[in-house]
Amino acid sequence: MKIIEAPSPNQNKRRYPVDMLVLHYTGMEDGPSALERMRDEKAQVSAHYMVDVDGVIYQLVPEDMRAWHAGVSNWQGDGDLNSRSVGIEIVNGGHNVKLSDGSLQPYSRVQIEAVIELSRAIIERHKIPLNRVVGHSDIAPDRKDDPGEHFPWEEFAARGVGFWPERPDEGELTKLSEKDAPLKLGAKGKGVTGLQEDLQAIGYPIEVSGAFDEQTEKVVMAFQRRWNQGDVSGVVDPLTFELIRRVAALAYPSSAGGDI
Ligand SMILES: [Zn+2]
Structure with missing residues (x-):
């Protein structure tokens, strides 16, 4: 070098x-x-x-x-x-x-x-x-x-610098509930709270408010720039939703369901 x-x-x-x-x-x-x-x-x-x-x-x-x-x-x-x-x-x-x-x-x-x-x-x-x-x-x-x-x-x-989640197949994607969908600017509810908690668990500076506000949109875009690079929209579709869940589990493996 x-x-x-x-x-x-x-x-x-x-x-x-x-x-x-x-x-x-x-x-x-x-x-x-x-x-x-x-x-x-x-x-x-x-x-x-x-x-x-x-x-x-x-x-x-x-x-x-x-x-x-x-x-x-x-x-x-x-x-x-x-x-x-x-x-x-x-x-x-x-x-x-x-x-x-x-x-x-x-x-x-x-x-x-x-x-x-x-x-x-x-x-x-x-x-x-x-x-x-x-x-x-x-x-x-x-x-x-x-x-x-x-x-x-x-x-x-x-190559050992950071980590990358396995991409889910179409069939593995959870449908976002009617009540919460679409998860984008202006949305409110439990789906938003869970999303904010996962983003915070990864490490992102985000307040858990249950409201999809501007800070949430910016953090979602930062997440997408890194882990879902084809879609930097700030809108959480089922793929971005699942990737956030997977990265949160990778960032804190112990929360993904125990070990042996
Ligand atoms: Zn810089």
């Missing part, structure tokens, strides 16, 4: 040990401009690493220091995630710099290989639990879209 030192002044002391990994895209034109911004004292942002499209890894902040990448965010009830995490910025235009046909710029193969290798080393070094490997949009669903619905989370999970 080739790592180039590129120190950033935007760092300070951690308040907690590392037990999270946060993945981002830069959302800028190219690698050099993102690197310049993260090394500019006035910008007040940084990350521990930046991985460029050619697979070259830059280290901006040592892992034992607190880099400034997560902002106001929360996961599994924890705040100050900059103090708890290692942050990787992956060079990609994302939703800010789209291709000329309006689509999201794909991540490059060498870049993905480099991010997987780097992530595995970080997870191993700090014994990071797989339910604490997150995207920026997971921990700040009200403001962030990165690393985006084009990020290959399924491959990452298959």
Whole structure:
């Protein structure tokens, strides 16, 4: 793994040990401009690493220091995630710099290989639990879209970075009850409460209110960007509903019905 030192002044002391990994895209034109911004004292942002499209890894902040990448965010009830995490910025235009046909710029193969290798080393070094490997949009669903619905989370999970639920067959999908359907903005009831409880169990910052409000819609979209990437609608159909249930069970295996 080739790592180039590129120190950033935007760092300070951690308040907690590392037990999270946060993945981002830069959302800028190219690698050099993102690197310049993260090394500019006035910008007040940084990350521990930046991985460029050619697979070259830059280290901006040592892992034992607190880099400034997560902002106001929360996961599994924890705040100050900059103090708890290692942050990787992956060079990609994302939703800010789209291709000329309006689509999201794909991540490059060498870049993905480099991010997987780097992530595995970080997870191993700090014994990071797989339910604490997150995207920026997971921990700040009200403001962030990165690393985006084009990020290959399924491959990452298959290679030990995060986890991925088995996709249900059509026949395994629970019909949403008449009373609760459709589960989207404005819905109320037990179905919404259960959904919010599952999303909270996964780690999402969400209030359990029984009302499908704007915060719920944003969290559902964050969930879909990660685990149901073909449908980032914020509407919970039977497939999204079942995937939320399955991810909640994977995040907390003990709640899925005992063990031997
Ligand atoms: Zn980010």
